[in-house]
Amino acid sequence: NTMALGIRRIKCYPRQLLTKMRSLSSDRNGQPSYIQQTTSNIQILSNDEIAVKPKHSKQPTVAAISQRFLHAFLPDAYPTSVNPTFAAYCKWQFAHMATQTAAGVLSMQALLYGAGLGAGALPLAAAINWVLKDGLGQLGGVLYGTLFGTKFDHDPKRQRYLALVALQSANFLELLTPLVPSLFLPLASIANVAKNVSFLTSSATRAQIHASFVRQANLGDVTAKIGSQSIAASVVGTGLGILLSTWTGTDTWMIMSAFVPLAAASVTLNNVSMRYVELPHFDRQRLDVFAKLYLEHTQKRVPSPKEVAAQEVFLQSYKPWHQGRLVVEPSLATAIQVVGKDLSSQLMKNTHDGYTLLHHDTKVYLWFHEDATTASKVEGYVRAAAVLHASMNAKLSDSSNKAQDNLDKAALVAAGWDLSAFHVHGEGALKVSTS
Numbered sequence: 001n002t003m004a005l006g007i008r009r010i011k012c013y014p015r016q017l018l019t020k021m022r023s024l025s026s027d028r029n030g031q032p033s034y035i036q037q038t039t040s041n042i043q044i045l046s047n048d049e050i051a052v053k054p055k056h057s058k059q060p061t062v063a064a065i066s067q068r069f070l071h072a073f074l075p076d077a078y079p080t081s082v083n084p085t086f087a088a089y090c091k092w093q094f095a096h097m098a099t100q101t102a103a104g105v106l107s108m109q110a111l112l113y114g115a116g117l118g119a120g121a122l123p124l125a126a127a128i129n130w131v132l133k134d135g136l137g138q139l140g141g142v143l144y145g146t147l148f149g150t151k152f153d154h155d156p157k158r159q160r161y162l163a164l165v166a167l168q169s170a171n172f173l174e175l176l177t178p179l180v181p182s183l184f185l186p187l188a189s190i191a192n193v194a195k196n197v198s199f200l201t202s203s204a205t206r207a208q209i210h211a212s213f214v215r216q217a218n219l220g221d222v223t224a225k226i227g228s229q230s231i232a233a234s235v236v237g238t239g240l241g242i243l244l245s246t247w248t249g250t251d252t253w254m255i256m257s258a259f260v261p262l263a264a265a266s267v268t269l270n271n272v273s274m275r276y277v278e279l280p281h282f283d284r285q286r287l288d289v290f291a292k293l294y295l296e297h298t299q300k301r302v303p304s305p306k307e308v309a310a311q312e313v314f315l316q317s318y319k320p321w322h323q324g325r326l327v328v329e330p331s332l333a334t335a336i337q338v339v340g341k342d343l344s345s346q347l348m349k350n351t352h353d354g355y356t357l358l359h360h361d362t363k364v365y366l367w368f369h370e371d372a373t374t375a376s377k378v379e380g381y382v383r384a385a386a387v388l389h390a391s392m393n394a395k396l397s398d399s400s401n402k403a404q405d406n407l408d409k410a411a412l413v414a415a416g417w418d419l420s421a422f423h424v425h426g427e428g429a430l431k432v433s434t435s
Helices: 015-023 034-039 061-073 086-115 123-148 156-176 181-211 219-248 252-274 284-296 305-309 332-339 343-349 374-392 409-414
Strands: 008-010 042-044 050-052 326-328 355-360 363-368
Touching: 061 219, 086 156, 086 181, 086 219, 086 252, 156 181, 156 252, 181 219, 219 252, 284 305, 284 374, 326 374, 332 355, 332 363, 343 355, 355 374, 363 374, 374 409
Parallel strands: 326 363
Antiparallel strands: 008 050, 042 050, 355 363
């Protein structure tokens, strides 16, 4: 069966054509030419058809295995299908996950001894303590998700950092349980609350972080491949943890001496990997940095998410360059206090397309209209920032007039910004409508 053998039949090629091709298939030196090399794989069948058996390139086994291995851990069409920073992020995340898992193995070993599973305690008592600490921990995770759920979308880097600090703190508490067995339940419960908070936060922030690497609507593929990398890193970390546990034995202080450097390395490596995450949505910090970079550039070039990410702060509290003098959507009470009784007329005099701007003393007050687009909100914020720049530096006195020259939707999208979401909000008690 020629089809089963990988042979493709081509109809309407007469026997004479093939004969003629082969008769002409020698060059002047009598050597086989390209035609002869090509027709050597052609066979004439009994029904005057021609069968062509393609030549199969033999790929080296090592290269083939390497290619399949990379396909299991990298998205399809890599590297064009993802952000250029994807490889660097994955490299540091792999090291982070390996050290985190190794630290978790050591803390779990200590927790088991603290529960009494290695000291001859009754299995039932240990099981009851284990169930109680799990139940209390899950309630803590639900409470945290209720209180801080909105921060997972607009500030995932900081939330991921806090989640990791919570996880390593939980591991440290578990290390203490063998030293004070009588306090096993409260210590283990607090540790489990922190762990559930960490797991919930890591899971909730994963979507925004992974989405920042997507270039060809392949979020599912990117998430799957990062998940595969995490599993591989966990396997490596588990092996490292088991190896270290054979060295530490059951001595708590020995376990702690191995745990502390692993925990510190895990936090550090995660922070390094977050530097390669370029979030394309605006929150208050990214919009502050965006406005500052835009105004400082002589040509008023629109900054990209990469430029903003290079100056983003997530390990400590962000301190805005304007020192809180740019107030977004203040409450009605604040507005009346600033403007006075003629608030309505003042708002109408200072209303622009999509936003209202008031400059009073050393502060600038900004309100977004209910029907404002993201592009007009960005323009309004940059104009407000320009007014502050002008008040601090006479050389920038014309900044407020030029701030909106090229800040339209097309320019923002071309720079790499996603305008589908806008995470900049104030007190929200006053909404300005142009209707």
